[in-house]
Amino acid sequence: MNTKIIYFSKTGHSKKIAQRIAEDLKIDVLNAKDQPKLQDVDLLFVVGGIYGGKSDPKFLEYIDQIDEGAVKKAILMTSCTSNKSTQDQVRQKLEAKGITVFKDEFLCRGNFLIFGWGHPNKEDIQNAVDFAKEHYNSEAES
Numbered sequence: 001m002n003t004k005i006i007y008f009s010k011t012g013h014s015k016k017i018a019q020r021i022a023e024d025l026k027i028d029v030l031n032a033k034d035q036p037k038l039q040d041v042d043l044l045f046v047v048g049g050i051y052g053g054k055s056d057p058k059f060l061e062y063i064d065q066i067d068e069g070a071v072k073k074a075i076l077m078t079s080c081t082s083n084k085s086t087q088d089q090v091r092q093k094l095e096a097k098g099i100t101v102f103k104d105e106f107l108c109r110g111n112f113l114i115f116g117w118g119h120p121n122k123e124d125i126q127n128a129v130d131f132a133k134e135h136y137n138s139e140a141e142s
């Protein structure tokens with residue numbers, strides 16, 4: 001199973017989460033800012049932050065240029081202070097390309113100014129790793 005993890009990070013939280021998952025699952029971690037070309041990916045973890053209630057426009061531009069048929073399934077993992085915001089535009093764009101996006105989206109608390117101080121902490125990151133591992137294992141078995 002060809003599995004990759006891609007992230008877009010402004011302040012480092014999504015990068016940290018993505019790197020820890022990649023280490024644990026022994027998969028490649030890709031930074032969307034490097035514009036990596038995706039091909040023949042069975043499972044793609046998509047890790048990104050929320051800024052003003054939305055995903056960053058540069059991340060959305062990157063998602064736009066993913067070739068149709070290059071990715072089969074995707075799992076969203078989202079970093080935000082509210083612990084409520086989701087990567088809705090990313091989901092819509094991936095689904096419009098025919099990619100199956102898991103309904104289940106992992107939310108990891110981040111921090112911004114005084115909000116969410118100390119997050120993501122060790123436990124938040126471990127929860128993200130556990131979520132990714134569980135989904136990875138069930139996909140590998142199916």
Ligand SMILES: Cc1cc2nc3c(=O)[nH]c(=O)nc-3n(C[C@H](O)[C@H](O)[C@H](O)COP(=O)(O)O)c2cc1C
Nearest residue numbers: 009010011012013014049050052053080081082110
């Ligand atoms: C400019 C800016 C705007 C933000 N707006 C929101 C927001 O609307 N809702 C929210 O829950 N978090 C918001 N946050 C918090 C980030 O989503 C959170 O810190 C996240 O972990 C950032 O991910 P990153 O470090 O990978 O960039 C904002 C952060 C920044 C820097």
